[in-house]
Every structure is written in C-alpha cells, then in structure tokens.
Amino acid sequence: MRRMLLATLLPALAINGSVFASEPLRVCLDPDVPPLSSAAGPEHGILYEIGQRLAHALARPFAVVWWPTDLGKRAIRLTVLADRCDVMLGVPFVKGLMGPRLLVAGPLFELGYVLVLPAGESLAQIEDLRGRRIGVAFNSEAQSALATLEGVEPVTFRQPEEAVRALLAGAVDAAMVWEPAAVAVERESGQRLAILRLDGPRLRWQVGAGLAREKRALRDQLDALIAAMGEEIAAIRRAYGLRYDGALRWDWLPLEGERRGARPSAIVPAAAEAEAADPAVIARGRELFNSILGCAHCHGPDAVGPDKARDLRRMRIRYRASWPETYWQTVLEGRLQTQSGLVMPAWKDTAARPDLEAILAWLATLQLAR
Numbered sequence: 001m002r003r004m005l006l007a008t009l010l011p012a013l014a015i016n017g018s019v020f021a022s023e024p025l026r027v028c029l030d031p032d033v034p035p036l037s038s039a040a041g042p043e044h045g046i047l048y049e050i051g052q053r054l055a056h057a058l059a060r061p062f063a064v065v066w067w068p069t070d071l072g073k074r075a076i077r078l079t080v081l082a083d084r085c086d087v088m089l090g091v092p093f094v095k096g097l098m099g100p101r102l103l104v105a106g107p108l109f110e111l112g113y114v115l116v117l118p119a120g121e122s123l124a125q126i127e128d129l130r131g132r133r134i135g136v137a138f139n140s141e142a143q144s145a146l147a148t149l150e151g152v153e154p155v156t157f158r159q160p161e162e163a164v165r166a167l168l169a170g171a172v173d174a175a176m177v178w179e180p181a182a183v184a185v186e187r188e189s190g191q192r193l194a195i196l197r198l199d200g201p202r203l204r205w206q207v208g209a210g211l212a213r214e215k216r217a218l219r220d221q222l223d224a225l226i227a228a229m230g231e232e233i234a235a236i237r238r239a240y241g242l243r244y245d246g247a248l249r250w251d252w253l254p255l256e257g258e259r260r261g262a263r264p265s266a267i268v269p270a271a272a273e274a275e276a277a278d279p280a281v282i283a284r285g286r287e288l289f290n291s292i293l294g295c296a297h298c299h300g301p302d303a304v305g306p307d308k309a310r311d312l313r314r315m316r317i318r319y320r321a322s323w324p325e326t327y328w329q330t331v332l333e334g335r336l337q338t339q340s341g342l343v344m345p346a347w348k349d350t351a352a353r354p355d356l357e358a359i360l361a362w363l364a365t366l367q368l369a370r
C-alpha cells in the first residue's frame with residue numbers, strides 16, 4: 001500500500017524515463033548540516049549528492065527522507081531501524097555502533113576537527129595557540145582537547161558555526177570546530193578562511209551509511225559501489241569547498257609510543273579499595289580525570305555527573321563490591337548502549353594503565369554510602 005502511494009506522489013523521481021521499474025531508495029538525511037546535507041537548498045549537500053549517485057547506480061529512484069540527527073542514536077532507531085528509510089548517510093563508520101541491529105556500509109569519507117584562522121594565516125605547532133582566544137562548541141571533543149592545553153583562552157559557543165562567525169567578527173582569534181561548520185560559514189559569508197586539519201586521537205573519524213540488519217544484500221551492494229566511487233566522492237567534497245589549507249599534528253591524549261609497555265591488555269578486576277592508596281596517586285588520579293584525560297568533560301568535575309548514570313560517586317551503590325570490576329570493564333572496553341545515548345569511549349589504547357589505576361584509587365575515596 002505504502003509503496004503505491006509513494007509511486008503516485010513522487011512521479012518526478014523517475015530516472016531515465018524508467019517509471020518505477022524498481023522501488024525508490026529511501027535515504028535519510030539531516031535537513032540542516034550544510035554542506036553535508038541541507039533541505040533548504042538550492043544545493044542539497046555532499047551526502048545528498050552521494051545518495052543520488054548511489055540510487056542511480058542501483059537503478060532505483062532516489063527518495064530523500066529529511067530527519068534531524070541531533071538525537072544521535074535515537075534518530076537511527078526511529079528511521080532505519082523503523083523502516084522509514086533504507087539507509088541513513090553520515091552515521092559514524094563504527095562496527096557495533098548499535099549492536100547487531102545496525103549494519104554500516106562504507107566508509108564514505110573522513111571528517112574531523114579543524115583549526116580555523118583568518119585567511120592567509122597559519123600555525124607551526126599547536127602550542128602557538130597560547131595566549132589566544134579560541135572559539136569551540138560546547139560539549140565537543142575539541143573542547144576537551146583544548147582543556148589540556150595550558151595558556152589558551154577557550155570561548156564556548158552553543159553551535160560550532162557561532163564560533164566561526166565570532167572569528168569573522170574578531171571576537172576570537174581562532175576557532176576549533178568540525179570541518180562542515182567552517183565551510184558552511186565560509187559559504188554563507190562569502191569570506192574565505194584558513195582551514196587547518198587537526199590530526200590526533202579522536203579528532204578525526206569516518207562516516208558511512210547505516211542500514212537495518214535485514215538489509216544485508218543492500219549493504220553489500222553499497223559497499224561495492226562506495227569502494228568504486230572514491231574519486232567521485234572526492235570531487236563532490238571539493239565542489240562544496242571541503243579542503244585543508246594545512247595540517248597540524250596534535251597528540252593531546254598522553255599515549256602510544258612512550259608508554260606502550262604500560263598499556264593494559266586484559267580486563268583485570270582490581271580490589272582498589274583494599275589497597276590503601278598513596279595520597280600522591282589519588283591526587284594524580286583527580287588531575288587526570290578533571291583535566292589531563294578529560295573524563296570530567298562527560299562526567300562532570302570531580303565525577304559529580306550531569307545525570308545519575310554518569311555520577312561516578314554512585315558506582316558502589318550501583319554495583320556493590322564489584323564496582324571496580326565494572327570500572328575496568330567500562331573504561332577499557334567502553335560502552336555503546338548508554339542511558340544518555342552518548343558513547344563512553346574505550347580507553348585501552350589511549351590511556352596508560354597506571355593512569356587508569358590512579359583514577360580508580362581517587363574514585364574509591366569518593367564513593368557515596370547511599
């Protein structure tokens with residue numbers, strides 16, 4: 001029934017005169033993340049154009065379903081998992097993003113944070129930001145990263161585009177935002193900016209196409225098509241102004257090389273409370289949590305938590321004696337299904353074992369009785 005209705009409502013979608021030889025490819029896109037996708041037009045964005053090309057290659061009419069994605073996983077639940085569309089473009093290319101229910105094809109391309117400066121300016125190293133005012137979006141990874149850099153003055157905005165507009169207005173000296181925001185403001189203002197790619201932990205990621213697990217065959221088709229579309233996708237990105245005027249390496253999380261020997265390899269329950277921890281270790285744990293590793297960014301300063309589920313002073317109440325075990329399990333492996341819909345990142349490859357032990361020792365001193 002529904003399909004017939006679509007066919008009568010959307011005759012304009014017929015491609016190459018082949019009137020609905022096959023069902024439309026229903027593609028979910030966010031209506032308001034230019035230049036990735038935009039319902040307003042006149043151009044509908046990079047992901048929209050990729051969707052059109054994928055539909056064309058499958059010899060299926062293209063049907064867009066605009067759906068805001070600011071609710072994150074809930075948006076995926078309400079769309080691809082509820083069969084409102086066949087595929088959502090722009091989801092993080094992460095295996096197990098939502099357990100076995102969601103398949104992810106791709107990756108389509110890489111995306112990440114950039115440092116935006118006035119046109120013509122550049123920066124030799126990230127430390128040169130000291131003494132400058134930097135615009136960032138509230139609750140972004142850039143905000144956590146910036147918190148680890150002493151001597152800069154972060155200025156927080158609700159939306160990343162506002163941070164870039166503040167740069168054009170001279171209210172900040174630079175902006176650290178995800179790249180679509182920088183390009184969107186360039187396009188809306190007609191003014192060019194210097195856009196430097198930031199290479200470092202958690203500052204870049206890949207986007208893909210999310211599908212319900214029933215659509216395995218379509219996923220395989222999309223994987224093959226996307227793999228052959230590399231050049232075409234790169235050209236679409238360029239046409240929309242996505243580019244880098246330079247790049248900066250920034251290892252803002254203390255890790256890798258220097259501490260490889262100390263990296264945890266297995267989940268080991270620890271009887272943290274039994275050991276009377278050294279006050280210096282406890283103080284170090286607090287510092288790691290609040291500033292160096294940026295846990296406080298999601299869990300609140302001193303682990304007080306923006307909501308009960310992230311209040312880490314309640315772990316003993318929640319899990320009784322086994323709370324340290326839950327700590328290790330969660331911190332090493334991360335958690336994808338959470339009450340807030342935010343992801344708890346896995347730290348096993350990014351934080352050193354002694355640092356995670358110090359945080360545990362400090363948390364042990366904070367546990368509430370009831």
Ligand code: HEC
Pocket residue numbers: 289293294295296297298299309310311312314315318326327330331335337338339340341342343344345347351359
């Ligand atoms: C990007 C946000 C984010 C960051 C950064 C983060 N966490 Fe989490 N963390 C979460 C979320 C979300 C949960 C899940 C809460 C829930 O289950 O709803 C969580 C859960 C946890 C839990 C389990 C809590 C429980 O009671 O089940 C621990 C322990 C934890 N985090 C420790 C840390 C530590 C230590 C760090 C820093 C090394 C850290 N987190 C950094 C978002 C974050």
